[in-house]
Amino acid sequence: MTQVVDDTTEPQAPLCGVLAIQGDVREHVQALSRRGIATRAVRRPEHLEGLDGIVLPGGESTTMLKMLAFQGLWDPLGDLLRSGRPVFATCAGLILCADDVQSPAQQSYGVLDVSVTRNAWGRQIRSGTFELRTHGAAGLPDPMSGVFIRAPGIVAVGPACEVLATREGQPVLVRQGAVLGASFHPELEDDHPVVDLFVASLRASVGERTVADTTS
């Protein structure tokens, strides 16, 4: 029997890390798995090897900050966030990625040119599902929904950063290069278009690198 060599083999499924120190890690893993993305829980620096992108989930940013240092992840994770590979940061993840954090002030990576105020959308009693406007930015539906849980507010957006969605006129979804940051939790909804947007950027990024590898 002749062995058929398939030259048009699809690139392998992208491998996306999910920072797994604390928070809604499982919900992000499930949202990606449902869309055919392979995932890896990231707890130690060696878990960052070979990732095509990374998710910084929701949770408590103060806890995550302390544990990123203890796990030896602060610097190597920063390298990945600045590498141009797709990053999806929700709620606490957005706080970690911001340029400036208030209420209270705390350390952050500065890969999104935004100022955020923690818990600006209110305590848990004000949590819920709200209508967002996108005006079709990045092909997102308008309106779309967003689940806000003790959510951070984006209070200033620098020129490098693009606002993709607003709630009550305030920015809640921003993009800068390959970094996508949301005040809300698309991973808590079954088929949220913002997760699709991240998955598309992940696939495109892997595709581009595969082409670059073959041509070099």
Added chain:
Amino acid sequence: MTLPPIPGFTADEVRSKIGFCEQLKGGVIMDVIDADQARVAEEAGAVAVMALERVPSDIRKQGGVARMSDPKLIQEIKAAVSIPVMAKVRIGHFVEAQILEALEVDCIDESEVLTPADEEFHVDKRPFRTPFVCGCRDLGEALRRIHEGAALIRTKGEAGTGNVVEAVRHMRTLWSGIRALKGMDANHLHKKAVEYRVPVELVSWVAEAQKLPVPNFSAGGVATPADAALMMQLGAETVFVGSGIFKSSDPVSRGKAIVKAVANFENPHVLAEVSAGLGEPMSGLDVRTMPEEEKLAVRGW
């Protein structure tokens, strides 16, 4: 699906109430009695603090009726930290719960650690916008609380003892209950629903999903990093630590060590490192010699 439809919860409640509780997974919730302790807990890396008037070991020693904290203390704790603030109400005391909701605490613990206010009914948790956490010793008790509207379950253990044995018993019992439902036919599921006094839809959900419909945390007796990691390996999604931190000789170091232990619960090398040189843990109580009427876990029905 991320969060399948859960019998008795609206889609919005699943996202906002249960969704909030999902954010706490892998973090440590620490009991505090005032703003100073809350700051220490936040500094140690706590994911949330639980406000109560006395820690369980003092409630045990001092006796008397244990109630909701003074609202003034709760406001001071809220002002002192940026992490979520939970507070306890007595079993069945729905007015204490209304007060905590008015104070805008982030989560209400209807707790057996306080003196029960109603020996027949728990709080009907559905009308509240604030998520509730409740204790359980087994699957039936967990499902009764979820049916009443609890968005988070913690196994009870035996609070204020510094002894993890009851926490282990309750977590193992809960998981055996869940596993026992696997593959059960409709007749047996109905029988279980009658036994557990909950709708069959809830029992069927657990039989299919092989987990609780809400996050499943551990409480009651965790005193060391190893205790915390033990509960995680037994299937807890995180731990509440009560007297164990502020009744030890060095609360900051012990708090930090327990936070690190939970994040590294499967790594004995890290557990060894963080367990070293923590000073005296809280002194423990032997649950076997404790008279039944002194056990807190038997409160709740």
